[in-house]
Amino acid sequence: MTVILLTFVCVEFLSCGGDDDASDGSDGGSQATNIIGSWYLHLFSSKGEVYDVLAFSQNGTCHFQQVSNKSGTYQKDYDETVQYSYQDGKMRITRSDGSIKTVEVISYTQQDLILRNWPDNGVNTFLPLTNEVQQQIEKLLENSSASSGFKSCPDINHPHMIDLGLPSGTIWACCNVGASKPEEYGDFYAWGETSTKNQYTTGTYEWCINGRSHVDIGEDISCVPQFDPATKHWSRPWRMPTLALMEELLSNTTSEWISQDGVNGRTFTGRNGGKIFLPAGGNFINSNTGVGDYGNYWTSTIFGMTTSWYAYELYISLETVRVDHENYRCQGKMVRPIQ
Numbered sequence: 001m002t003v004i005l006l007t008f009v010c011v012e013f014l015s016c017g018g019d020d021d022a023s024d025g026s027d028g029g030s031q032a033t034n035i036i037g038s039w040y041l042h043l044f045s046s047k048g049e050v051y052d053v054l055a056f057s058q059n060g061t062c063h064f065q066q067v068s069n070k071s072g073t074y075q076k077d078y079d080e081t082v083q084y085s086y087q088d089g090k091m092r093i094t095r096s097d098g099s100i101k102t103v104e105v106i107s108y109t110q111q112d113l114i115l116r117n118w119p120d121n122g123v124n125t126f127l128p129l130t131n132e133v134q135q136q137i138e139k140l141l142e143n144s145s146a147s148s149g150f151k152s153c154p155d156i157n158h159p160h161m162i163d164l165g166l167p168s169g170t171i172w173a174c175c176n177v178g179a180s181k182p183e184e185y186g187d188f189y190a191w192g193e194t195s196t197k198n199q200y201t202t203g204t205y206e207w208c209i210n211g212r213s214h215v216d217i218g219e220d221i222s223c224v225p226q227f228d229p230a231t232k233h234w235s236r237p238w239r240m241p242t243l244a245l246m247e248e249l250l251s252n253t254t255s256e257w258i259s260q261d262g263v264n265g266r267t268f269t270g271r272n273g274g275k276i277f278l279p280a281g282g283n284f285i286n287s288n289t290g291v292g293d294y295g296n297y298w299t300s301t302i303f304g305m306t307t308s309w310y311a312y313e314l315y316i317s318l319e320t321v322r323v324d325h326e327n328y329r330c331q332g333k334m335v336r337p338i339q
């Protein structure tokens, strides 16, 4: 709760008008030395994660940047250069509009920079901006320029929306329904079912009548919570890919068979550099077969009449990646959500 307030104060301080440089006749005399280097403060607020990045230069300027994570998308909130001077444990910050803020430097070592009054009257510890952290933040900023997704997972809080630069603007999830990371296979579903089972046969198939005919649940089940496990378990707008969107993926990405963290599967890389990994979790009938050798992913589109036995799937293996049509609806396959 406090942090929310701190961030607000900080925002107000940094956004209150003034874009031209004025008052360059600021107080001479004080030395802008001793705090050279780059530091960051990691905060949490109602907006999500917030990083305050301060980069002090020898000539008395401080480059300030604020990066925040709003609704899963990192973005740069502020980017401004301020003048600073440091004397007797006090840091005097002069903004371009001439407003002045005084910050107390409580401690300043190789390990940390502890400030009072940044962002408000509280005490906060800034950590050195190592190359690694700098790269992370640059990656966040780079990702923020993407329309509505990341180009790769920015952290371990999966699932993420991955932007592959596809013509339709479709965003793909970084992992499967039921998986907690890209390398996990997740859950297997019969086509049009949203629960998992021990066996995926005509005998156990919810939409099969006496092993002879099939219930008509429509020719496309994408985004119908009753039939679509992506929508059911991840909620709208997540949904299964249609045949057309699966074909769009194949024709607008390059695919490579790789082992990622010891798990075989295929990457799909878009023209914008965005990339997803589909693990080869096999297929599931009486048991889970083909694990590590191939992987089957449902599309939401039926093959043939609405009472057909089959639906379209994506099939991946070392040798091939293709859309198949004669796949028994009752079989258990993986689902990779889109939106």
Ligand SMILES: [Zn+2]
Pocket (backbone or CB within 6 Å): 152, 153, 154, 155, 157, 158, 159, 160, 174, 175, 182
């Ligand atoms: Zn992810």
